[in-house]
Amino acid sequence: MKSRYLLSMALLASFVFVLLSACTSSPKNHNVYLIPKGYTGWVFIIxxxxxxxxxxxxxxxxxxxxxxxxxxxxxxxxxxxxxxxxDYFYIDEENNRTALDTDELIHSHKVTKAEAQGGLQYPAVESFFVGTEAELSKSTKVVYPQDVKPIND
Structure with a gap:
């Protein structure tokens, strides 16, 4: 009975170690999005x-x-x-940056995973909206730009 308990504890400890190791090994990225000064609307990174x-x-x-x-x-x-x-910035013609308030002006940042449709493989697309919540509510929600071509076509 005692050996079964010790075996169970050893397995649990191993599982926790592997789980914590996986969490701490995630790469850390610092992304800077440079958006044309005054731009309002959906942004797509294809x-x-x-x-x-x-x-x-x-x-x-x-x-x-x-x-x-x-x-x-x-x-x-x-x-x-x-x-x-x-970090999100408006950038002007002289490459001057103005930081954007992400709580006020950046919305719905997400990634649409690469997907297969009818044997064709489409690329991943990252998207977010630049503008106020009022502007976002008036905007047509676009998840995946229609002009994106399959990567295996």
């Missing part, structure tokens, strides 16, 4: 795009420069998962 640039880490930071249409296409194959710190 991954796994041919003829686009990779998202590169510089000094521990991944910078996402969003186009004037609210879209960034990148050759990076998938979203970086793990613990993140996200």
């Amino acid at each position: 991954y796994h795009q041919k003829n686009a640039s990779e998202i590169i880490e510089q000094d521990g930071t991944y910078q996402y420069k969003i186009g004037s249409n609210g879209v960034l296409k990148t050759a990076t194959e998938d979203v970086r998962y793990g613990i993140t710190t996200d």
